[in-house]
Amino acid sequence: MSPQPQAAAGAPLSRVDGRLKVTGQARYAADLPHARTPSPGGVPVPEGVVHAVVVDSSIGRGRITGIDTSAAEALTGILKVISHRNAPTLPYGPNPGSLNLPGERLRVFQDDRVRFHGQPVAVVMATTLEAAQHAASLVKVDYDSETPVTDLSDAPAAGEPRTYARGDAEAALRSAPVRLEMTYRLARNHHNAMELHATVAQWDDGRLTLWDKTQWVASPRDELAANFGIPAESIRVISPFVGGAFGNSARAWPHITIAALAAREVGRPVKLVLTRRQLYFGVGYRPSYEYKVRLGSDRGGRLTAMAHDLRAETSRYETFAERGVVAPGQMLYTTPNVAQTFRTVPLDVNTPTPMRGPGYSTAAFAVESAMDELAAELGIDPIELRQRNEPENDQSSNRPFSTRRLRECYTVGAREFGWNRRNPTPRSTRDGDWLVGTGMATAVYDTLRAPAQARVRLDADGSALVESATSDMGPGTYTSLTQVAADSLGLAVRNVTFRLGDTNLPTAPLHGGSLTMASVGSTVQDGCDKLRQQAIALAVGDSRSPLYGVATEDVVVRGGRLHVTNDPARGETYRQLLTRNERTHLEAMGSWTPTQSRSSMYAYGAVFAEVGVDARLGLVRVRRMLGVFDAGRIISPKLADSQALGAMVGGIGSALLEHTVTDHRDGRIVNADLADYLVPVNADVPELKAIYVDGRDDEADPLGVKGLGEVVLVGVAPAIANAVFHATGRRVRDLPISAEALL
Structure with missing residues (x-):
């Protein structure tokens, strides 16, 4: 069969939805209702949408002993105040289709218990947002409070730890010529996407429509079906645009149930938008960790043993345990003896959730810092040390790697970054008052895959519509999937519309x-291939077609025109074919389910950083960064750069700025705003560059991709931390790295 030409994939296209976003025409959940503008999803939002504002608990643990809503209810425009005193009992049935965790998810307004500071204790509905906000401030709640436990370092773990072992790590550590022991600590991080979490809920004859900020429209549908005890088919969730998420919109949080409950109770559509402050306890976050590493090696730097002991915070009512946090320690380097324990520590906090590079970025800081410490101990170049410990296969599963171009990442990165100009002695390079250092770290993230479906329609005018219930929280799904569809159908990108x-x-x-x-x-490729083959079969079987009698495998489509591969002049357009055959359209359903692979599949990278540290003030500035990534085939280079460079910015935040400050007396988050929870701004961002090594992974999927959005963050923080050590000679094992730690 002749290969279908690839014109769109690999081209650096601008986002197909970019103009809608920069001109304000893209409508997000909180934009509804919007005058004179159709709502996302094509479902009209009726007039009369009212506003809901959540009242948060002011204690970190205890019970509600009284709620006085009289002052709030006396205001003009107040429709109702709901709390556990008057809320209907909700079924809260099991929800196997969502991202539920062990334990019991938070059941809003179902009892008087307070589990964490900021837990919803009431909701006010009013005809205007201002009235709802004012009324919420007047709700008086009395508590029987207890002292919450919110400090990871002081709290005991619960239950049996997750463990992993191969060989005898303890014996190997005792006999190792070189032994190191370090404990790394990572502060809690919050996602802080630009778009606030927002929901508009509307009931109509027992059916619920939800416009929501979500990374997975099935998640709020399944959650609300379970919570309200109604069929999932009675719920429609619409979310065409998401203004960033990074993981905290993957599951349905309590405010979604509150919005649906409020709408049902007042019999009107309800809009609920969390404030920036409420995002710090109303949705999840990257949990804080303590990660102890003990490693042994020979004098040549070859690892003989590693022991990993991890402690991570979780809520008391659910157990959140990141799967990926143990993977790098098991498979990244050749290590015959490995032991791991992973313990969760229940605290009086809300439940954590995945955040970009979940688990892997945490593990990378510990593992890659430990490797750098070993390199410094032995006087071996950090890249050379990693090369000496490069495995032949995945030692955690004894499976071969599908592809692993990590050595190439090291080589290309070292060349492009100018690693050979590095003076290996710490604190040896200065630029005026600045101590200059360079560091690097390895990145890894597993190649995840899941079943999916897509519907494809080709109209007689030669345009195509492709539909799937996926999302686009920012990486450019609209664009990249349009590129895949355009190539598979042989159409120009402008003639393909993608709906999600x-x-x-x-x-x-x-x-x-x-x-x-x-x-x-x-x-999408499967559905578009099926439709293209339909069109080809129609043409070669049509005696009026120039392609009549041609073998189907000898026909390709380019620019909306079907033609013989070796005779481009012989052919016709989709429009001509469908019009002549009186077809209004062709349609196909695509599907794909990954098969069980016999290989170990990961994306990889090598991240390089140069920093300057003010010798007197301890101030750290990242001067330049480079990432080299093995992520399989790159469908959209422009979007890939957006992901990689954006991840470097996020990694700078994790390494140097971002951390949650909790008042352990009452569990209050002190810096729950963007004035005090610091994130990188333009002045913090240096010259950034990303390179992608050539290569497909055809074992992973038909497109040959391995996934890019997570791996590009994973190695950033340890690369910066290693560069700080090289600049100053001082090893900082706590993130974020503070000026105080360097003084």
Whole structure:
């Protein structure tokens, strides 16, 4: 069969939805209702939408002993105040289809218990947002409070730890010629996407429509079906645009149930938008960790043993345990003896959730810092040390790697970054008052895949519509999947429209974990291939077609025109074919389900950083960064750069700025705003560059992609931390790195 020409994939296209966003025409959940503008999803939002504002608990643990709503209810425009005193009992049935965790998810307004500071204790509905906000401030809540436990370092773990072992790590550590022991600590991080979490809920004859900020439209649908005890088919969730998420919109949080409950209670559509402050306890976050590493090696730097002991915070009512946090310690380097224990520590906090590079970025800081400490101990170049410990296969599973171009990442990165100009002695390079250092770290993230479906329609005018219930929280799903569809159908990108973010569309998995392109992209290609073959079969079987009698495998489509591969002049357009055959359209359903692979599949990278540290003030500035990534085939280079460079900015935040400050007396988050929770701004961002090594991974999926959005963050923080050590000679094992730690 002649290969279908690839014109769109690999081209640095601008986002197909970019103009809508920069001109304000893209409508997000909080934009509804909007005068004179159709709502996302095509479902009209009726007039009369009212506003809901959540009242948060002011204690970190205890019970509610009284709620006085009289002052709030006396205001003009107040419709109702709901709390556990008057809320209906909700079924809160099991929800196997969502991202539920062990334990019991928070049941809003179902009892008088307070589990964490900021827990919803009431909700006010009013005809205007201002009235709802004022009324919420007047709700008086009395408590029988207890002292919460919110400090990871002081609290005991619960239950049996997750463990992993191969060989005898303890014996190997005792006999190792070189032994190191370090404890790394990582502060809690919050996602802080630009778009606030928002929901508009509308009931109509027992059916619920929800416009929501979500990375997975099936998640709020399944959650509300379970919570309200109604069929999932009675709920439609619409989310065509998401203004950033990074993981905290992957599951349905309590405010979604509150919005639906409020709408049902007042019999009107309700809009609920969390404030920036409420995002710090109303949705999840990257949990804080303590990660102890003990490693042994020979004098040549070859690892003989590593022991990993991890402690991570979780809530008391659910157990959140990141799967990926143990993977790098098991498979990244050749290590015959490995032991791991992973313990969760229940605290009086709300439940954590995945955040970009979940688990892997945490593990990378510990593992890659430890490798750098070993390199310094032995006087071996950090890249050379990693090369000496490069495995032949995945030692955690004894499976071969599908592809692993990590050595190439090291080589290309060292050349492009100018690693050979590095003086290996710490604190040896200065630029005026600045101590200059360079560091590097390895990145890894597993290649996730999941079943998906897509519907494809080709109209007689030669345009195509592709639909799937996936999401786009920012990486450019609209654009990259349009590129895949355009090539598979042989159309120009401008003639393809992609629709997403609606539970009425064919099912798709969570938009996260770098699995969308592999999963939904392969599905889109399958559906478009089927439709193209339909058109070819119609043409070669039509005696009026120039392609009549040609073998189907000898026909390709380019620019909307079907033609013989070796005779481009012989052919016709989709429009001509369908019009002559009196077809208004052709339609196909695509699907793809990953098969069980016999290989170990990961994306990899090598991240390089140069920093300057003010010798007197301890102030750290990143001067330049380079990332070299093995992520399989790159469908959209421009979007890939957006992901990689954006991840470097996020990694600078994790390394140097971002951390949650909790008042352990009452569990209050002190810096729950963007004035005090610091994130990188333009002045913090240096010259950034990303390179992608050539290569497909055809074992992973038909497109040959391995996923990019997560791996590009994973190695950033340890690369910066290693550069800080090289600049100053001082090893900082706590993130973020503070000036105080360097003085």
